[in-house]
Amino acid sequence: MVALTLLYGARQTGIDNACHIGGLIAGGAMGGLSARLYGQNRLVTEGGIIVAGSLLLTRAIWLAQQQMDESVLQVRQSLREAFFPQEMNKSDDKKKQQLAEERNALRETLSAPVSREQASGDLLAEIADIHDMAISRDGNTLYTAIENTNSIVVFDLGQKNILHTFTAPIAKEKSVKHCGGCKDQGVRSLALSPDETLLYATSFEANALSVINVATGEIIQSITTGAHPDSLILSRDGTKAWVMNRTSNSVSAIDLVTYQHVADIPLEKYDGTGTSNKPGAWVMALSPDEKTLLIPGMVRGDIVRINTITHQKEDFPAGVARGVVSAMGFRPKNGEIIFADSQGISRIRAEDQQASIMTQWCSRSVYSVEGISPDGQYLALVSYGLQGYVILLNINAGQIIGVYPASYVNHLRFSADGRKIFVMAKNGLIQLDRTRSLDPQAIIRHPQYGNVACIPEP
Template identity: 25%
Template sequence: MIRQAMLASSLALLAPLPAGAGQAPYAAGAPDIPVSARDRVYAAEQFSNTVSVIDPSSNSLLGVIRLGDPQPANLSPLYRGQVLVHGLGFSPDRTTLAVVSIASNAVSFIDTATNRVKHTTYVGRSPHEAFFTPDGREVWVSVRGEDYIAVLDGATYRETARIPVPNGPGMTIFSPDGRYAYVCSSFTPQTVVLDVATRAVAGRVEQASPFCPNIAAAPDGDQVWLTLKDVGKAMVFRATPPFDVLRVLDTGPITNHVNFARTAQGQFAYLTIGGLNQVKVFRTDSFEEVAAIPVGALPHGLWPSGDGTRVYVGTENGDAVTAIDTPTNKVVATIPNGQAAQALVYVPEAVPGAGAGRDGLQPLGTAASAVHLTLGAPGAEAATTVSLFDQGITQVLQAAVTGLEPGKPYALALASKPDGSGGLEPLAGFMANPAGAQIVNAVGPIRQIVDPATAPSDDRRYLVIVRIEGGKPGRAVQLQRSERP
């Protein structure tokens, strides 16, 4: 009898979901919203300081909301725009977008119908993400550079309270019923669960590492998934007391964001794996990996459509947003966007009608300008993707490095010879994380400025990764290959 009961329970877990299952961040019982021209996909882009606006019905870029200027304009003491546009959230009624800019400590609230900034709230050091409570009355901002959640009024957007949490809160997400807030940390190996009504700690979950950039609550209200970027893992814990850990998954280097899609085949977790340039898909009942989808260089944020038929993904080093068809887990569209996409959200019925919601949008301009390279060990496949984002007189270089020895020091450098020998000009030193990976950035006039009065030079420089040995640059372990298309 016990065995029969267990079998029946297992079959129930694996049974297909009914049509009309709700999508994140709403509860499973919410109605599906079919893809239409009223929907919008938004991607926050931290080097162009823009938010790309995409119509998913045609998978076309409508334009960008420009919240700030690229370098060097944003270095002026009189600069008033935003810097490092990064995090995204939206109101339950889908009329307001919340955009977090890390370096300017700002949350910009944008009217989705007009693309106009309604209000900007400045909070503490280096906020990361901001999400509305399910009732829309408050906005909780994870102030990652400090040790609290800034609570903003959902109507006036003014700060009303601060909730102490472990140092470095990376993100807050709410249970679909609004009872709990789940706060993971980027500096402390602990996620805390808060009772939203009382703001008291209801539970704690020990993280397998200190660096959690992203957390998501499943629409069925049973599970919470979080990613651990430094060790290449994802953790799953029970969404209700006792908040016990259900599974720790080895997902891959630079595991970034996680979200869910509910389809006729079940509920699935989608995770961006930056070091593999893939989105991995897992069942949430059996934790079985069912797909690994190539999507482009360094996938970061992702979100499902209102009916779960698609998942949209921002590729940080790929200058594009890709659309995945969930019934087949195949990429069906690639859409250009701004520089270094971070968070991404899909907002169903964000605008009042087809053809609306285009006011205030601007073309990509220089935000579309980038050069792409790959690096790899001699004789091996490329392991590192590199983007050089044009900022005018300077460029931002970003490398998604993988394939290194964990915990060892390295440097990204320019070599005078393609084999890494000869003179070296170090650009940035870094330590490989426990997954043998790292995100490495450098800023400067990477392109040479030629003086017309000087004789032309054929000198070239090649991007390499070198091991640091005895405090000095040693042998090259990865060499520049070629420009990616």
């Protein structure tokens, strides 16, 4: 019998093998020890062995059960889906209904719709092909980046005239074969210093961040970056900058006090062949405490988290997006991260860094996500097509709150208070007022566009 049990146990795997062989070994040990003891010692020893054996067996069964739980749950879920589909559907419907009620409670009361002419906003500057922009705090002076001509146009918004035009030679692309569709470099992004005496520009010079004297247009410093520098973020005190480099797929950390290139942080393994198909600057997000920089990776669409003090990448459990991330930002009040990707809008909670889906796109194929407001409450999209629109979405409620006619949009920016939207269109810079909109139902009922934000599937 012992031989048969041992043979059976040897032919099994996992828990069966352990139980049979372990049981035989334990039984043999107990029998041998019992045979060598007499009297009171024998009773005490046998009792202790039984208690210890029971505890060990209980622990072994618990560990085995833990290993089996996941597979058992998967089997149970499969069986439920196969034999009780109506029950599963009812559960999903209940969750969707609950989410719909939560979203409805957050819906805004909208202003009365205005005419198409009023909703189209004001043409601030008739400057073609603006790629990026910066505006002075008083709202009087506009700085525009024109990539095609590698020029920076300074425009007086009050007088509606050009004050200065700064130009630099266009950097010729030396090795197009290693950069997919890369073209000759022209200025990509702009940022003003806090005192507004300096203007920072990426790709105004080849592979550099240029520091420009606003009064004279003179380049006073050229700070080396990675290949094809693109988007740019400054710290609030203006002492640090972070530059996203398209072709080298890295972030350059720069000290603006000493004008030194401090570090290059690689994002992912990358062969330099990818390109940005997006006409606007690439998205980055700096946390309210300025200790964390988030940026989408170019290869897999993951979100990369960078410690701005150590210049090192850090583990980010919620870093996997569902496609390419096109907009991202922190909510200053609670530190939550809001990002939009190919599938919808997600939120990453500050307390546990876990992501949850807030909205999935209904008609994603006809919209391009362009930006998130500074408070993280609104998201702007642009529709494709000759007769296009800017669509403004309340993120929490999944509600379209604004529809504004706008065609050939390159990029857009929110004002600091989020009440205005600056649209960089083909014919110039347009300012939209958030409260002066067409009827949102018109776009929802439109056969080409339809609704934007649908309740996510449970």
